[in-house]
Amino acid sequence: xxxxxxxxxxxxxxxxxxxxxxxxxxxxxxxxxxxxxxxxxxxxxxxxxxxxxxxxxxxxxxxxxxxxxxxxxxxxxxxxxxxxxxxxxxxxxxxxxxxxxxxxxxxxxxxxxxxxxxxxxxxxxxxxxxxxxxxxxxxxxxxxxxxxxxxxxxxxxxxxxxxxxxxxxxxxxxxxxxxxxxxxxxxxxxxxxxxxxxxxxxxxxxxxxxxxxxxxxxxxxxxxxxxxxxxxxxxxxxxxxxxxxxxxxxxxxxxxxxxx
Amino acid sequence: xxxxxxxxxxxxxxxxxxxxxxxxxxxxxxxxxxxxxxxxxxxxxxxxxxxxxxxxxxxxxxxxxxxxxxxxxxxxxxxxxxxxxxxxxxxxxxxxxxxxxxxxxxxxxxxxxxxxxxxxxxxxxxxxxxxxxxxxxxxxxxxxxxxxxxxxxxxxxxxxxxxxxxxxxxxxxxxxxxxxxxxxxxxxxxxxxxxxxxxxxxxxxxxxxxxxxxxxxxxxxxxxxxxxxxxx
Amino acid sequence: xxxxxxxxxxxxxxxxxxxxxxxxxxxxxxxxxxxxxxxxxxxxxxxxxxxxxxxxxxxxxxxxxxxxxxxxxxxx
Amino acid sequence: xxxxxxxxxxxxxxxxxxxxxxxxxxxxxxxxxxxxxxxxxxxxxxxxxxxxxxxxxxxxxxxxxxxxxxxxxxxxxxxxxxxxxxxxxxxxxxxxxxxxxxxxxxxxxxxxxxxxxxxxxxxxxxxxxxxxxxxxxxxxxxxxxxxxxxxxxxxxxxxxxxxxxxxxxxxxxxxxxxxxxxxxxxxxxxxxxxxxxxxxxxxxxxxxxxxxxxxxxxxxxxxxxxxxxxxxxxxxxxxxxxxxxxx
Numbered sequence: 015x016x017x018x019x020x021x022x023x024x025x026x027x028x029x030x031x032x033x034x035x036x037x038x039x040x041x042x043x044x045x046x047x048x049x050x051x052x053x054x055x056x057x058x059x060x061x062x063x064x065x066x067x068x069x070x071x072x073x074x075x076x077x078x079x080x081x082x083x084x085x086x087x088x089x090x091x092x093x094x095x096x097x098x099x100x101x102x103x104x105x106x107x108x109x110x111x112x113x114x115x116x117x118x119x120x121x122x123x124x125x126x127x128x129x130x131x132x133x134x135x136x137x138x139x140x141x142x143x144x145x146x147x148x149x150x151x152x153x154x155x156x157x158x159x160x161x162x163x164x165x166x167x168x169x170x171x172x173x174x175x176x177x178x179x180x181x182x183x184x185x186x187x188x189x190x191x192x193x194x195x196x197x198x199x200x201x202x203x204x205x206x207x208x209x210x211x212x213x214x215x216x217x218x219x220x221x222x223x224x225x226x227x228x229x230x231x232x233x234x235x236x237x238x239x240x241x242x243x244x245x246x247x248x249x250x251x252x253x254x255x256x257x258x259x260x261x262x263x264x265x266x267x268x269x270x271x272x273x274x
Numbered sequence: 275x276x277x278x279x280x281x282x283x284x285x286x287x288x289x290x291x292x293x294x295x296x297x298x299x300x301x302x303x304x305x306x307x308x309x310x311x312x313x314x315x316x317x318x319x320x321x322x323x324x325x326x327x328x329x330x331x332x333x334x335x336x337x338x339x340x341x342x343x344x345x346x347x348x349x350x351x352x353x354x355x356x357x358x359x360x361x362x363x364x365x366x367x368x369x370x371x372x373x374x375x376x377x378x379x380x381x382x383x384x385x386x387x388x389x390x391x392x393x394x395x396x397x398x399x400x401x402x403x404x405x406x407x408x409x410x411x412x413x414x415x416x417x418x419x420x421x422x423x424x425x426x427x428x429x430x431x432x433x434x435x436x437x438x439x440x441x442x443x444x445x446x447x448x449x450x451x452x453x454x455x456x457x458x459x460x461x462x463x464x465x466x467x468x469x470x471x472x473x474x475x476x477x478x479x480x481x482x483x484x485x486x487x488x489x490x491x492x493x494x495x496x497x498x499x500x501x502x503x504x505x506x
Numbered sequence: 507x508x509x510x511x512x513x514x515x516x517x518x519x520x521x522x523x524x525x526x527x528x529x530x531x532x533x534x535x536x537x538x539x540x541x542x543x544x545x546x547x548x549x550x551x552x553x554x555x556x557x558x559x560x561x562x563x564x565x566x567x568x569x570x571x572x573x574x575x576x577x578x579x580x581x582x
Numbered sequence: 583x584x585x586x587x588x589x590x591x592x593x594x595x596x597x598x599x600x601x602x603x604x605x606x607x608x609x610x611x612x613x614x615x616x617x618x619x620x621x622x623x624x625x626x627x628x629x630x631x632x633x634x635x636x637x638x639x640x641x642x643x644x645x646x647x648x649x650x651x652x653x654x655x656x657x658x659x660x661x662x663x664x665x666x667x668x669x670x671x672x673x674x675x676x677x678x679x680x681x682x683x684x685x686x687x688x689x690x691x692x693x694x695x696x697x698x699x700x701x702x703x704x705x706x707x708x709x710x711x712x713x714x715x716x717x718x719x720x721x722x723x724x725x726x727x728x729x730x731x732x733x734x735x736x737x738x739x740x741x742x743x744x745x746x747x748x749x750x751x752x753x754x755x756x757x758x759x760x761x762x763x764x765x766x767x768x769x770x771x772x773x774x775x776x777x778x779x780x781x782x783x784x785x786x787x788x789x790x791x792x793x794x795x796x797x798x799x800x801x802x803x804x805x806x807x808x809x810x811x812x813x814x815x816x817x818x819x820x821x822x823x824x825x826x827x828x829x
Contacts, residue, residue: 049542056538060531065509065517075520078527082534105821108345122541129537133530140526157775164772171762174305176346177829181758184825185772188754188818192776195807199779206786242541249545252552257306265556341692344828367694375685381621390609390617414624 033111034251035260041244049241055234063227070224076140079133081227085235086130087151090158091193093123093239097165098190101183113179114254116186117169118246122239124162131155150204154197161189175254292354293368293438294318295340295470300349301494302335309335310492313349315485319438322461322471322481327489333474334374336489337443340472341371353439370437372445376427380416384426387415393433401432404456421448428453431460440464442473614703621680622711628676632669632712633719639665640723651728658727659737659788663744666716667777670745673712674752675769677704678760678823687760691827697820705753705816713745730792736801740787743804747780750808750815757822761829780807 063081070077097119104113131152138147146152165182172178255261294316301311309332317323327333338344340351342362351358353365371377378387384407388398402411405425415423428445430436440461446454461471461481473479511517518524609617622628643661644654681687690700720741721734729737755773759765787800 064527064531065511068510074523076523076526078520078523079530082530086534125537125541129534132533136526136530140523157778160771160775164775167768168758168772171759171765171768172829174829177761177825180825180828181822184818184822185754185758188776191814192779195779196775199782203782203786206789238538242538245542245545249548252549256552256556262556265553266560338828343688343691363694366692369692371689371692373685373688375683375688377685377689379617379621379686380680380684381624382617386617386620390613392609 033109034114034255035258037111038248038251041248045241045244045248048237048244052234052237052241055230055237059227059231059234063231067224067227073141076137077224079137081231083130083133083137084228085232086126086133087155088232089235089239090123090127090130090155092236093119093126094158094161094186094193095190096243097123098183098186101179101186105180105183105187110254111251113176113183114250115243115247116183117179118243118250120162120166120169120182122242122246124159124166126239127155127159127162131159148204148207150201153204154200157196157200158193161193165189293470294354295365295439295472296350296352296355297340298350298352300336300339300347300351302332302339302344302347304332304335308494310489311349311494313487313489313492315487317439317470317472317485319468319470320465320483322465322473322479322484324479324484324486325472325474325489326476326486327474331489331493333489334443337373337441337472337474341369341441342366365439368437369439369441370430371441372427372430373443376423378415378423378426380423381414383412383414384418384429385411387426388429388433391430391433393430397433398429401429402426404432404460405429406453406456421450424448425453428457431457431464436464436469438469440469440471440473442471444475445473446475446477446479611699611703614700615706618703618707619710622707625680628673629711629715632673633715635672636665636669636716636719637723639668640726643727655728655730658724658729659733659792660785661727662720662723662729662737663741663781663784663788666720666741666745667748667781669716670712670748671752671770671773671777673708674749674756674773675759675765677708677753677756679756682760682826687823688827691824697823698816701753701757701816701819701823702812705749705819708753709746709749713749714742716745717741729788732791732794733788736787736791736797739801740784740797740804743801743808744780744784747804747808747811748777750811751776751780753819754815754822757819757826759826760823761826780804783807 059081064078067078069075097116100112100116100119103109104116134152134155135145135147138149138152139145165186168185169178169182172181252261252265256265296316298314299311300313302309302313313336315323325333325336335344339347342358342365351361353361355361356364358365378384379390382390384402385395385398388401389395393401399411402408405428407422407425407429410418410422415426418426424447428449431440445457449457458479458481461479464471465481465483471481511520518528520527640661643657647653647657678687681690691697693700717738720737724734724737752769752773754776755769756765758772759769762768783800783803787797787804790797790800
């Protein structure tokens with residue numbers, strides 16, 4: 015009980031240590047390089063996937079949407095876990111910085127989930143003739159989107175920032191516990207109502223020439239996610255710390271400090 | 275009706291003397307605004323502390339920090355020499371807290387409320403009589419007025435076996451003259467029995483020995499707003 | 507590994523599946539661009555708001571000094 | 583041993599009577615449960631409203647969808663389950679609200695006893711007061727919606743087990759939003775996705791029975807979800823209460 019009480023009620027208060035400021039300064043140097051690497055990978059992956067990868071025997075060229083649908087779906091799920099982990103760190107060690115990262119991760123994850131859903135729906139049209147297909151993977155993705163929206167709505171509902179952070183961190187944690195259960199039960203539900211033809215979940219066996227562009231695109235998306243997450247976190251840090259001295263100096267660099 | 279108050283074993287002097295709440299270098303912040311810093315006081319058994327300050331000076335935030343409801347503070351709060359958070363569990367075990375909200379369930383009667391706080395039937399009846407709620411023991415609290423509900427909460431102070439540390443947020447608010455007098459008598463009696471009281475109040479309270487702590491004396495040396503002006 | 511389409515036109519058409527593919531790529535690129543630009547624009551907005559606040563602060567202070575000076579002048 | 587008169591002149595023997603710092607007699611689980619039950623019974627409207635909502639909405643369904651018995655019977659199980667889920671959600675909001683407003687939630691949090699037990703007691707009472715009546719009422723509505731003959735008993739069983747999990751999971755949402763002014767829709771938005779597994783296996787139980795298979799496995803999974811929820815949800819709700827009290 016002793017250790018648990020000590021860890022749970024750890025009174026460290028990082029706000030004073032200026033860790034958001036340390037994060038801002040540390041990332042200023044190499045952020046552009048990260049962005050350049052991400053864009054480069056994405057460009058290579060796109061041209062490779064769109065132009066040079068061979069056609070798919072059954073689906074023709076419409077399968078090329080896989081090069082954005084699958085990475086976006088990966089990132090949507092990974093993004094939720096990243097958000098929940100940051101929330102957990104914030105809850106346990108009372109780190110304000112990790113709450114800021116969590117707040118930044120929520121909209122990015124939601125947007126990527128939406129992209130995955132949209133591209134999945136558009137891909138469904140040429141393949142099965144309908145935009146919306148109650149396929150297991152797409153249904154779970156839809157529920158993941160609602161989980162994201164729930165976390166964002168809750169974090170915005172509190173007047174005090176800190177309470178909003180903690181509450182949405184707890185909801186994200188409860189969400190992560192439920193995601194595997196939701197995915198499994200939706201898969202079970204889907205196989206129960208299995209109309210014979212729908213088979214999006216098992217992509218056709220992918221041969222190397224199609225697989226390598228997919229890997230580059232996935233890597234590109236991960237780098238892009240890291241880049242955008244840091245960008246959004248830095249933006250939120252400035253918003254939250256606007257009262258402090260270092261932010262004012264940063265923002266008001268060129269303003270002549272007229273002494274009263 | 276000589277009520278027998280000393281049902282429980284008499285604690286030895288050592289454990290009573292040690293039950294003190296020591297606050298040093300305490301700084302609290304709310305919504306990014308530093309309320310006070312460097313707060314210093316010690317609440318020894320048998321003594322009382324009255325926390326004063328303008329509205330919004332941070333009295334309620336201080337109280338919530340002392341009972342462990344708010345956790346973003348720097349400085350140390352120690353109960354029986356044990357700093358938070360380890361000391362918090364021990365402190366809560368010997369705490370009687372009456373906050374801004376009375377803590378009285380509106381769906382229950384005063385008797386049931388006091389029973390829920392662990393009081394026997396006759397102790398509760400006597401306590402309710404002392405706070406002037408004779409005859410209202412079985413009326414649902416939702417039918418009682420706000421003042422009466424507050425008195426049901428204050429009746430907890432009249433129960434025997436009361437915890438040694440009392441932390442009361444604005445106890446004298448919405449009390450009439452006789453209510454205030456009765457409460458002050460009971461607090462003096464509690465202090466004489468070796469208990470300690472920490473309360474916030476705007477009006478003077480004649481209980482002794484009383485240490486008055488004014489939050490204005492501990493306002494942050496350089497308020498954040500001034501920092502803003504200095505940068506301009 | 508060579509270019510799959512004879513010319514640029516058939517690359518756009520992708521024998522019938524072009525609209526679907528280009529629509530989803532277009533939306534994705536637009537969304538990713540938005541993800542990058544939003545924080546940058548927001549920071550620029552904050553900078554301007556801070557500058558405006560700075561100027562108002564100085565203007566108010568100058569008017570205060572001017573008023574104080576005129577009051578002292580009137581008082582003598 | 584000096585004695586002095588107090589207030590209205592009665593003698594009182596005052597001597598050091600402070601008991602050592604032993605935890606205050608925290609109310610045991612049974613007293614918590616009994617108090618919550620008396621509170622719930624006294625607030626009659628909290629019991630009747632969800633039931634009325636459940637019945638009236640289901641009565642409107644055939645008017646909206648059309649009275650063809652064949653179509654209704656195919657949709658009966660799903661409709662009844664979704665409406666049970668919604669009416670549990672409707673009554674979820676008031677779980678902690680009254681205790682938060684009169685300060686007793688804060689007193690509960692100050693007890694040296696973990697918050698797990700009071701939360702469990704509250705959820706148990708909420709389930710008894712809303713979940714079980716829903717389940718008992720469901721066969722009547724099954725008849726109205728022309729549910730197949732084999733479906734009545736599994737519907738009742740799945741609702742009894744399912745509404746318990748719904749109450750437990752909903753308690754986390756209720757605790758997260760208790761400090762907000764109008765938590766209604768937000769509570770639904772954050773909790774609805776977490777209800778999906780319970781809904782799937784709930785309707786799955788009835789569907790399996792209607793198709794003639796045994797509904798044992800689905801019911802077992804519902805029980806497993808309930809066991810997990812009973813173990814974890816009150817912990818999350820307790821954490822959420824402490825966060826809301828800091829607001």
